[in-house]
Amino acid sequence: MSAQTQSARKNVRDIAAAKGATPLVCLTAYTAPMAALLDDTCDILLVGDSVGMVIHGLPTTVGVTLDMMILHGQAVMRTSRQAFVVVDMPFGSYEASLEQAFVNASRVLKETGCQAVKIEAGEYAAATVRHLVDRGIPVMAHVGLRPQATNVDGGFKAKGRTEAERSRVISEAVAADAAGCFAMVIEGVAEDLAAQITAQVSCPTVGIGASATCDGQILVTDDLLGMFDWTPRFVRRYADLRNSIATAVNGYASDVRSRAFPGPKEIYTLKKAP
Numbered sequence: 552m553s554a555q556t557q558s559a560r561k562n563v564r565d566i567a568a569a570k571g572a573t574p575l576v577c578l579t580a581y582t583a584p585m586a587a588l589l590d591d592t593c594d595i596l597l598v599g600d601s602v603g604m605v606i607h608g609l610p611t612t613v614g615v616t617l618d619m620m621i622l623h624g625q626a627v628m629r630t631s632r633q634a635f636v637v638v639d640m641p642f643g644s645y646e647a648s649l650e651q652a653f654v655n656a657s658r659v660l661k662e663t664g665c666q667a668v669k670i671e672a673g674e675y676a677a678a679t680v681r682h683l684v685d686r687g688i689p690v691m692a693h694v695g696l697r698p699q700a701t702n703v704d705g706g707f708k709a710k711g712r713t714e715a716e717r718s719r720v721i722s723e724a725v726a727a728d729a730a731g732c733f734a735m736v737i738e739g740v741a742e743d744l745a746a747q748i749t750a751q752v753s754c755p756t757v758g759i760g761a762s763a764t765c766d767g768q769i770l771v772t773d774d775l776l777g778m779f780d781w782t783p784r785f786v787r788r789y790a791d792l793r794n795s796i797a798t799a800v801n802g803y804a805s806d807v808r809s810r811a812f813p814g815p816k817e818i819y820t821l822k823k824a825p
């Protein structure tokens with residue numbers, strides 16, 4: 552990566568400047584071709600650990616490894632030019648100790664060239680955010696519904712529906728903000744809770760299933776493109792690629808079976824002698 556490429560990218564100051572301004576446009580990207588398509592339009596490309604479910608067919612994000620995140624992070628960095636790229640720290644790569652978090656997060660930055668990491672920030676994780684930021688690693692926090700906690704939560708459940716849970720999510724957000732995260736994802740909370748957190752923290756908030764009161768929005772790209780037959784209620788589908796792919800593949804299969812493909816324009820012929 553050249554110095555020029557790096558300086559053309561958005562940086563943490565650009566992202567911080569979005570607090571209370573035009574909402575940040577953020578999407579997930581896991582592959583080089585998709586990153587190339589999304590780069591011009593997005594402020595942030597997140598190499599989310601949702602890659603485990605979307606690309607690798609895992610049932611949850613718990614099985615995702617650091618090596619998987621690094622491989623996908625490298626692919627996204629290769630073809631993006633201007634977006635700020637954040638790579639998720641997967642389950643088990645940062646919780647054991649501050650040292651473990653730094654060793655693994657620095658690996659992600661060094662081996663991918665991305666600008667920042669994201670961690671799912673329960674209140675205990677504020678110390679991790681502080682430790683990483685103090686040592687030169689920008690951190691995006693992730694509060695509210697934390698998919699890596701699916702086994703203790705008993706599924707992917709919206710958060711903040713009881714008073715106790717509400718104050719826990721607020722404490723997580725306030726602690727991560729005070730610890731120096733440059734932005735935070737708020738997932739799966741009611742509008743008034745997202746609004747309260749957004750008003751209370753100094754960093755921009757990026758909502759997913761958390762209403763338009765946030766300072767930006769993020770979705771899993773494959774969800775908005777209509778790649779799955781089921782999506783959560785907070786997703787708006789902007790395309791129906793699942794059906795487009797089925798139509799294309801059925802057309803191909805039928806042409807192959809009837810020998811309509813390949814046709815005269817799709818074959819090589821002997822060059823005529825001059």
Ligand code: KIV
Pocket residue numbers: 579597598599600601602639693736759769770771
């Ligand atoms: O892993 C992911 O894709 C995420 C987003 C959904 C915020 O964390």
